[in-house]
Amino acid sequence: GQQVMQIPQYQHVQEGEDFTTYCNSSTTLSNIQWYKQRPGGHPVFLIQLVKSGEVKKQKRLTFQFGEAKKNSSLHITATQTTDVGTYFCAGRGGGTSYGKLTFGQGTILTVHP
């Protein structure tokens, strides 16, 4: 079945440093979503990428979808303590899989002030 791998599992940064998490799928995706889960909270939708090579920005966050639609990345510039949490990618398969989301394991981001 479809697998989505996310690395790194943990990332500790000093406030102001950049952060990147990577997501790789075993199969071609129809689209990919990113979610953020604050400590003790629930996942909150950030963005969806659909097109091959797509790049989207939200303030300090930059999301990319690979040309082959099998990988994606989230880059945060100049991290702040409010960025703390777990970032999940979730890939949606195509074909007959109804398009269900498969979540990566998540990257836990810690930001030291």
Place this chain on the structure above:
Amino acid sequence: DGGITQSPKYLFRKEGQNVTLSCEQNLNHDAMYWYRQDPGQGLRLIYYSQIVNDFQKGDIAEGYSVSREKKESFPLTVTSAQKNPTAFYLCASSAGTYYEQYFGPGTRLTVT
């Protein structure tokens, strides 16, 4: 306020007992989902429903059951057949299959 509610927030049960987790949404969403979250494993899909009176198994449906009698409600029963039921359970909904998912606050179930 529109959103998804899950109750209770914390639930404790003895081994061998069935337990039902509540999930209600007032977003008028057609699709609803149940996920299980364990440390280091992301979210795994238990069951999903794309329309009232219809639901399908996800990746880890064994030991769980659901019903979808109303659009707003999608309760999950954790049966005694589930071997490792202690986990954080998240309910979600979406306007349709290919839309973003909105999550409830979750229920943390502990079975001893």
